[in-house]
Amino acid sequence: MNKEFCDxxxxxxxxxxxxxxxxxxWFLLLWELCNNIxxxxxxxxxxxxxxxxxxxxxxxxxxxSIPEIDKLIDYAETESGKVCDxxxxxxTLYDSGGCVRTRCYNHQDPRKVxxxxxxx
Numbered sequence: 001m002n003k004e005f006c007d008x009x010x011x012x013x014x015x016x017x018x019x020x021x022x023x024x025x026w027f028l029l030l031w032e033l034c035n036n037i038x039x040x041x042x043x044x045x046x047x048x049x050x051x052x053x054x055x056x057x058x059x060x061x062x063x064x065s066i067p068e069i070d071k072l073i074d075y076a077e078t079e080s081g082k083v084c085d086x087x088x089x090x091x092t093l094y095d096s097g098g099c100v101r102t103r104c105y106n107h108q109d110p111r112k113v114x115x116x117x118x119x120x
Contacts, residue, residue, distance in 0.1 A: 001019065001020040006020060015062075017047050024087075029058065040068050040072070046065060049063060056102045058077050060076065084103050087106070087107060
């Protein structure tokens, strides 16, 4: 994720202390997730430990959490499988030659195998 987006997340959400290792297309998804987490009044020792893409979807790892926050994270991780990680438009999971990615039509490689979107 570009530095400007990383800095915005860190400045607006005190529990974000790592730079997301994913593409810019998921910025709005992360912003919404962080706003929702903030609204729950998370525990004082709650913080992100890793934010990344894995198997084509978002992963958001934290320290101490509560069930309400866990549900928000699960939802965002599932939704990321429907959002292009490049641009944020509607996307589909596909195998890009050994790596699973979520991409829109414009950012998919037509030579690769598409996986039916069975998430959520």
